[in-house]
Amino acid sequence: MTLASPAPPRPGPLATSFEPVPGRPRHVPPAGPGKGHGPTVIPGYRLSLGITIAWVSLLVLLPLAALAARPWEHGAGWLWHSLTQERALAALRLSFGTAFLAASLCTVAGLLLAWTIARVRPAGWRLLDAIIDLPFALPTAVAGITLATLYGRHGWVGAPLAGAGIKVAYTQAGIMIALVFVGLPFVVRSTLPVLNDLPHELEEAAQTLGARPGQIALRVLLPAILPALVTGFGLAFARGVGEYGSVIFIAGNRPLVSEIAPLLIVIRLQQFDYAGAAAIGLVMLLGAALILVALSLVRALLPAMAGARQPL
Amino acid sequence: MSLRIRATRWLLGSAAWIVAILLLVLPLVSLFGEALRHGLGAALATLDDPDALSAIELSLLVVAICVPVNTVCGIFAAYLLTKYEFSGRGVILVLIELPLSVSPVVAGLVWVLLFGGRGWFGPMLTHNHVQITFALPGILLATLFVTFPFVVRTVMPVLDARGREGEEAATMLGAGFWDIFLRVTLPGIGWALLSGVLLCAARALGEFGAVSVVSGHIPGVTETVPLRIETLYNDYQGVAAFTLAALLALASGLAVGLRGMLEWQHRATGAPRGNAA
Amino acid sequence: MALRSLSGVLAMVLAIGTLSGAGARAADLSLLNVSYDPTRELYKDVNQAFAAQWKAKSGQTVEIKTSHGGSGAQARAVMDGLQADVVTLGLAWDIDVLTQRHLLAADWEGRLPNHSVPYTSTVVFLVRHGNPKHLAGWTDLVRDGVEVITPNPKTSSGGRWSYLAAYTWALHQPGASEASAESYLGKLYKHVPVLDTGARGATNTFVQRGEGDVLLAWEDEALLAAHDVGDGQFDVVYPASSIKAEPPVAWVDSVTDKKRTGAVAQAYLRFLFNHQGQELAAKHHYRPIDPAVFAEHKADFPAIKVYDVASLGGWPAVQAKHFADGGVFDSIYSAGK
Numbered sequence: 001m002t003l004a005s006p007a008p009p010r011p012g013p014l015a016t017s018f019e020p021v022p023g024r025p026r027h028v029p030p031a032g033p034g035k036g037h038g039p040t041v042i043p044g045y046r047l048s049l050g051i052t053i054a055w056v057s058l059l060v061l062l063p064l065a066a067l068a069a070r071p072w073e074h075g076a077g078w079l080w081h082s083l084t085q086e087r088a089l090a091a092l093r094l095s096f097g098t099a100f101l102a103a104s105l106c107t108v109a110g111l112l113l114a115w116t117i118a119r120v121r122p123a124g125w126r127l128l129d130a131i132i133d134l135p136f137a138l139p140t141a142v143a144g145i146t147l148a149t150l151y152g153r154h155g156w157v158g159a160p161l162a163g164a165g166i167k168v169a170y171t172q173a174g175i176m177i178a179l180v181f182v183g184l185p186f187v188v189r190s191t192l193p194v195l196n197d198l199p200h201e202l203e204e205a206a207q208t209l210g211a212r213p214g215q216i217a218l219r220v221l222l223p224a225i226l227p228a229l230v231t232g233f234g235l236a237f238a239r240g241v242g243e244y245g246s247v248i249f250i251a252g253n254r255p256l257v258s259e260i261a262p263l264l265i266v267i268r269l270q271q272f273d274y275a276g277a278a279a280i281g282l283v284m285l286l287g288a289a290l291i292l293v294a295l296s297l298v299r300a301l302l303p304a305m306a307g308a309r310q311p312l
Numbered sequence: 313m314s315l316r317i318r319a320t321r322w323l324l325g326s327a328a329w330i331v332a333i334l335l336l337v338l339p340l341v342s343l344f345g346e347a348l349r350h351g352l353g354a355a356l357a358t359l360d361d362p363d364a365l366s367a368i369e370l371s372l373l374v375v376a377i378c379v380p381v382n383t384v385c386g387i388f389a390a391y392l393l394t395k396y397e398f399s400g401r402g403v404i405l406v407l408i409e410l411p412l413s414v415s416p417v418v419a420g421l422v423w424v425l426l427f428g429g430r431g432w433f434g435p436m437l438t439h440n441h442v443q444i445t446f447a448l449p450g451i452l453l454a455t456l457f458v459t460f461p462f463v464v465r466t467v468m469p470v471l472d473a474r475g476r477e478g479e480e481a482a483t484m485l486g487a488g489f490w491d492i493f494l495r496v497t498l499p500g501i502g503w504a505l506l507s508g509v510l511l512c513a514a515r516a517l518g519e520f521g522a523v524s525v526v527s528g529h530i531p532g533v534t535e536t537v538p539l540r541i542e543t544l545y546n547d548y549q550g551v552a553a554f555t556l557a558a559l560l561a562l563a564s565g566l567a568v569g570l571r572g573m574l575e576w577q578h579r580a581t582g583a584p585r586g587n588a589a
Numbered sequence: 590m591a592l593r594s595l596s597g598v599l600a601m602v603l604a605i606g607t608l609s610g611a612g613a614r615a616a617d618l619s620l621l622n623v624s625y626d627p628t629r630e631l632y633k634d635v636n637q638a639f640a641a642q643w644k645a646k647s648g649q650t651v652e653i654k655t656s657h658g659g660s661g662a663q664a665r666a667v668m669d670g671l672q673a674d675v676v677t678l679g680l681a682w683d684i685d686v687l688t689q690r691h692l693l694a695a696d697w698e699g700r701l702p703n704h705s706v707p708y709t710s711t712v713v714f715l716v717r718h719g720n721p722k723h724l725a726g727w728t729d730l731v732r733d734g735v736e737v738i739t740p741n742p743k744t745s746s747g748g749r750w751s752y753l754a755a756y757t758w759a760l761h762q763p764g765a766s767e768a769s770a771e772s773y774l775g776k777l778y779k780h781v782p783v784l785d786t787g788a789r790g791a792t793n794t795f796v797q798r799g800e801g802d803v804l805l806a807w808e809d810e811a812l813l814a815a816h817d818v819g820d821g822q823f824d825v826v827y828p829a830s831s832i833k834a835e836p837p838v839a840w841v842d843s844v845t846d847k848k849r850t851g852a853v854a855q856a857y858l859r860f861l862f863n864h865q866g867q868e869l870a871a872k873h874h875y876r877p878i879d880p881a882v883f884a885e886h887k888a889d890f891p892a893i894k895v896y897d898v899a900s901l902g903g904w905p906a907v908q909a910k911h912f913a914d915g916g917v918f919d920s921i922y923s924a925g926k
Contacts (some may be wrong), residue, residue, distance in 0.1 A: 013522075044481040044489035048392035052404060056384035059456050060407045063422030066432060070425050085914070086923050109335075113328050122325025134336050136511070137564040138343075139538040142417070142557040145545060147337045149346075152798040156338060170800065171785045181335055235412070242415025244521040251740065253784045255922040262417040262521070267788070269421065269525075270661035270744045272686060273835065273914070277354075278425060280419040288413035291503055308574035429690070430667035438670065441847070446671040528671040530621060530658045544787045546657070547629050547817050550797075 013286025067285065070278035082276045083283060087255050088264060092280070096259035096287060098172060099240030102179030106236045107229060109180065115221075117188075118195035132188045135181050140245025147178055148250040170252035175260065178246040183236030190232035194225050227299050234295035238288045336366045343561065346554035358552035359559075363531040367540035367556075370451075374536060375516045383509055386463030391497060393464075394471040395479060411460040419457045420525025423450055446528030451536065454522040460510045466508030503578050510571040516565035530543050613735075616652035618853050623673035625660040625746055625808040625836065626788040626900040628689070631873040632677070638869060639860045641656075643853065651853055659787040666840065667692065673855045674845050677879040679746020679788075682904040684839050697839040704714035706835040707861035708875035711895055712747075712754035714826035715795065715811040722802045726828050727758045730803060731776040738801035739781055740791040742911075742918055746786030747910065751805035754832035757896035761830065775921045796823070807834065833895040854878035 071079050083089065113132065118126050137145065149170040151158040161168055168174050198221070206216045244262040252258035259267075261280055268277040348356050358364070390409065393401060411419065425431050427444040437444060478500075482492045490589050498505075520538040527534045531543065537560050544553035624632055636653040643651050656671075659678035667673045668690050678684055681698065688695045698704040716724055722735055730737050740748035755777055759770035783800060785791040788810055795804040796814050804811065808825075815823045838861060840854040860866045867877040871886040883890070883898065901907050911917045 006421065009462045040475065041396050041483050043483060044391070044493060045396050045398075048388040049396075049398070050383055050860040052392045055389065055425060055546055056404060056407050059453070060411060062459065064410070066425040067422050088920065109331050113331060114907070116324050116328035118327075120321045120325050122321075122328060124329075128328065128332055130334050130572060131340070132333060133568040133572060134340060134561075134565070137514055137518065137568045138339070138561050139520050139564075141538055141542050141558070142343065142561070143339065146343050146346075147555075148798060150338055150342055152800065155601075156342065157334065169798070177335075181327065181339070183405040192482040200392070238413030240494060242413065242418065242510065244415060244417045245524075248786070252782055253786065254781065259784075263786075265415070265417050265421065266525075266662075267358065267741070267743055269424075270659065270665050271914070272665060274425065274430065276914075277421060281415070281421055284415055285410070285413075285418065289410065292409060292413060430669065443670065443672065445669055446666060512811055527625075528666050529658060530654050530671075531656070532654060543657070546626070546787075546793070583645065 034051055041226040064285070067278055067281055068189060070284055071275050079098070079275070079279055081271075082279050085257070088280060090256040091259050091261040091264040092287075093170070094175075097239050098175045098260075099179055101238050102176050103183055103233050103237035103241050105176070105180050106183040106187045107233045110184055110232060110236075111191060111225075113184075114188045114191040118192060129192075131210065132185050135185050140182065140243070141249070143181060144178060144249030147181060147246065148174075151177055151250065169250050170258070172258055174252065175247055175258065178250050179236075179240040179243060182243055182246055183240050186235035186239065187229070189230035190235070191225050195221075198224055200216040202274045205230075220243055227259040227302050229303070230295055230299050234291060236264050241284060241288055241291075249310065313585050331457040340561070343554060344558050346550060347365060347558040349554075351549055355551060355555040355558075357465070358555050360478060361552065364540055364544075364552070365533065366532045367535045367537045370448075370535065371517055373448075374451060374455050375513050377452055378459055378516045379509060379513050382459055382512055383463045383505070385460075386508070387467055387498075387505070388488025389464045389499075390467040390471050391493070394468060395476055408461055408464055411457055414457075415447040416458060416519065417525060419522035420454050422457070423453050423526050427453075430586075445526050446530075448533060448534070450526035451523050451534060454526050455516050455519055458519050458522050459516050462512040462515065463505065463508035464509070466504045472584070474500055503574055507571045507574050509565040510574075514567040517567075518560060518563045609870050617649040618651040618850060620651060620653045620674045620850060620854060620857060621672060622655045622675050622677055622857070623663050623667055623671060623795075624655055624657050624677040625663060626657055626790075627747065627792075627807050627813070628677060628836075629657050630813065631809075631875065634864065634869050634873070635861065638865060639857055641898075642860065642865070643856065644834040649853075651666055653857070657789075659740075659744045661744050661770060662786075672844050673841050673848050674848065675838065675840045675858055677836065677858075679834075679836050679902065680749060681835065681837045682836070682839055682908050683746065685904065686735065687841070692843045693839055693841045696832065698837065701838065701858060703878050704835075704861050705837045706878065707838055707858075707866065708836070708870040710750075710808045710834045710836065710875055710879055711831045711893060712751045712834065713808045713893075714828060715792075715806050715814055716802065716824050716826055718822050718824055720824055720826065722805050724826060727755060727773075727777075729754075731773070731780060735780055735803065736782050736801040737780045737803050737805060738783055738785075738791050738795045739805040739926055740788050741784040743787055744786045745791070747791070747807050747810065748784075750832050750834040751808065752814050752911070753898065753901070753907070754805070754828075755832075757901070758828065758830045761896070771848065771921070772915055774917070778921050808876070808890075809874035810838070816874075827891050827893045830894040830896065833897040835897075875881055877878065 071082075113128070116122060117129050122128070138146075148169055149155050151161075151174060153159065153167070153169070155169070158169055166173075168177060201303045202220055203216050206220050211219070242262060244260070244266075247260055248263055251260060251263075253260075253263055261284055265277045265280045268274075268280065389404070393404065422444055426433055427437060427450065428434050429438065429445075431445075444453070478496045479492050482496050487496075518538060519536075520542070523536055524539060524542075527536070527539055529535060529539055529543065531540075535543065537556060541553050541557050541560070544550075544556065596604060622632060623637070632653075632655045635653060640651050640653060643649060656666075658666075660683045661674070663671075664678060664683040664686055667676060667687060676684060676687070684693075687693055688697065694700070701707075708737075714724060714730075716722070722729070722732075724730065726734065729735065741749045742748040742752040752774065756770050756774055759765060759773035760767065763770070783791070785792050785794055790816055791804060792806060792810055794800045796819055804814075805825075806814070811823075811825050815825050838858050840851065840858060844852075845851040845854045851852060861870070862879075864879070864882065867879040867882040871877045871882055871889070874889070876882045876890050877886065898904055898907055909916070
């Protein structure tokens, strides 16, 4: 890992697929000179490698190694038992399940918001654009307290809903609200720039060719923003699986029903069960990593699937 | 424009606003409403609390240390990952991506597993009277972990889009590393860098879960602003809690908003985009 | 190269650690009291009163910080290295676990009067004003349509005492057995829509959110909510029987030895047992153990029949049977889904 290999093959699918940016041009060496053949000549390799490795090792590798090692201290059998307890399974299922649903909702709502901001430009769209980032700015605990108040049975939203017989706070619906809240900006922020960069001419051309709005959305817009949408979904999903602060205030926290996996980690910690806490943490980490890998594979496959219709 | 299309547009606009109001505007309004329940004067008076002030001080200190560390290291990492080919590049990319998808609770837990009383290095630290968890270093490490990817993720795409030609040409002309780094690489990433730094700062200010695991909640000593808010709320001091929360939302909202503006302006000039959401 | 920078960063972190560990204070002495959730108001007063007394006696300024949270979480933090000079937790088991790590003497209970319990409390019902659902006793809690708020017994000492109050009541019903008592608990927890992690969190859910018909709470927490926070919106109901809740205190030898704060830490805890400390406890709705002070405040503390943990075999037994992984509490939930 510390060797600058001469003329290496392009990084494997895993490497290129972990794109930090939706729609970023695929890292294919351009035809220009000096790239892609022979060891690069730019100085500073050892320095930047040293700093990067030290930084990544100390802040990510070391702690994650501790997380990976801890669950095994009582043996593999114990670990299996600890993870397959009804309560642990229920918490993991709840966290991954609600995060998936919430990320899906975020995708729909986020696409609506992004498309509306980019194309419809309704009254006050600049304000709308700015306010999307609120969940990034609000500490999660504050978000949790505020949402629980709003959606509680005496809250501005919760009271009318309660009148209609719908209970949100302290149910799985409450968890969903919190997760949609924290996940929404990921989807909007991934798709909005792509929509903004997408030339209007394409849609107009399609329209003059007689395409109906539905067809335009499906054939022209969707393929173009799909990679960004997938990225946004993935980020919202991964964030939702691990979300703690905003959820515990609104979740109800009942074992098997509304107890999320991060809360179970905290509870196990408080029972001095470090290995058990780390075990849940490790499973969540692996789950999140799997999501990221799966989504990047999807992203890598998308252009092929969209074929020639991909307008960008 | 036909009536049908106009109606559709109107419907979409309203739907977007309803979603935004239910999910985003109402929480914000109720946050400020709670803070200002007894008027602005009463709200501001609650800030005259030594523990709140020291929490603000601590949060600023955390930002002042974590943001530069992750910024400098993040730039070098982005430089490394975009300018060179080497085996193991994929591994580093994955490791950089991971902290974003790690639960904040886990982000705190890992430091307890390492440096806590029963952690790997716990006995050694205790023996040497070094305190990491439940003190400033633990809070810093937890914050460093959760804010780890922001800068490198915003800077990388921009560096990547710019290619290596600039650096290679400078190398050919005999320039050394620092010359190239400071005069060729850095000037091109200014706005993306700032954007990443602002996000990083906003997150460092507002982090709750990770810090809560390693803090020990000692008022005036290891309480950051989000933890102070929780304490005040639990002390039945709702106005004080929401005032501090509104202040924090304003501060990080400023950072996030500034970033949005940067992106907006930048898009207008047509340069490559970065996105680290 | 990489290794060198790594060790460099590590050295930096350690340096910051040492600095912050040795940070100088304006006060001559500083104490950290790691406490449980509902004592927030009590220790604000105690700290002030004790600091004044200590200043008068010794001339030293002592600065006392108090950290609050769920009792189990606080014990966990101390075990992991939170430098608590004294711990004032919700139940003896949480201090017992610290002795397993040799953080304090195993005979800590005998070092202070009344086996280190300066005030007692019990578990009562906090209901909405006028008691609209007519909740008078434990049987009423499992009626249809009644929602009960109580914290999670796994993480909250208040939650544990509430659980035990319900359990001991059920155990002493005519013809009752352990099985029937456990089945009562199963029914009771089906009526709980929210399990907060700490006592104060549960109170907030009931008081601020308006959730539930009854809060199972520490007597002190309920009286605080009824008299000082809720302003006439709540009533306190005393059930036929409850549990004798004994929150103990101890100084942490491993920390006081290192910080040389043993004398002031012990004086601080003894202060809780003297007249002034007992008066403060009574003021904050804790039942003072000093008979004279208790007699003075008798009107505030209605007589109630209480059972104690000893009758269940003591904390280690209760912990193993009810709250450990796979214990009775867990089985309530796995059976009752």
